[in-house]
Amino acid sequence: MRYQHWIPLAACAICAPAFSAQYLNAEQAQKLIFPEATAFRPQDVALSLPQMQQVEKLAGLAARSVNWRVVGAYNGDKLLGFMVLDDVIGKFELISYAVGLNPDATVRQIEILTYRESHGGEVRLPAWRRQFTGKSAQTGGLTVGDGIANISGATLSCTHLTDGVRRIAAVAQVALKK
Template sequence: MKRLLRVLIIASIVLICGDVNAKNYPKPIQKRIDKAVKTAFGAEDVQFVDLPEVSYDLDSFPGIEKVSISKLVNEGKAIGTAGFASSKGKNDLFDYLVLFDESMTIKKVVILVYRSSYGGEIMAKYWLKQFEGKHNGEQLEFNKDIDSISGATISAPAITTGIKSLSLLMVYLKEAGRI
């Protein structure tokens, strides 16, 4: 019940303050982002350098609705990339952050805002840990490489498809010299 209340409060803040891809994140979401970066990279003073909108066709990368990309810089050195994306569950979009190292290998996945009253089980850290270490969309097949989770029949495959597409997009942009 506390988790649901917390999710509803954060979702309300996002609706009031705007999109989580904006430069000024609501404080609870920013704390979650900072903690994820510190855990993944072991760095505290990390700057998010927003990359200019790059032209890519999201239709070629199914499962992601919106994408925002930031370069992560610590002490003047690039340490990784942050991909903010949204995917659609049964009825509502949910927003998440995928942290990539310089080789575009997934370091960490964090659900930032989950708006639906069902499927929130995908927010479990132990379940999201399955994505870590994956690269270029490899080994990201739902119910094969990524285990299902009870209570998230639609959200679990949706985020798996979204993360796979985001991973493929990041590698594509890196190879094209846009990141």
């Protein structure tokens, strides 16, 4: 007698592919954030312990990392600003994003590079991302509910991205501001 084994449909749910969408790579993001740039130069940014403490005080969050992925944008010899690459957890998965900063450490623009969650992708909408423009760690307004609107169904993505941008704005204030 032959036996047939059936796998319950619910067991196949663990085999389902994860959702992920890559919208931009780092090079595309830097050209989008700084279209007038003629050169991009990677910069080593390693925070000292006192700088990490300053970042924590400004952001109200742990500095999280000593080393930051930073690219300087230039038009000839003129510094246009910086792009900082980072990842934050959405609800379960990482969200990769880039923050464009002006030389005075204000936010120029943010771009979502890769969004891996099945819900909450509305954080990629231009209207939501524009809320960050012109804000800095010192001026405030970089928290959900105080300068940044929440998106229903994307609360964790909104909160974690906003926290990440606030942390980067503090890093810019402490280590990048010219």
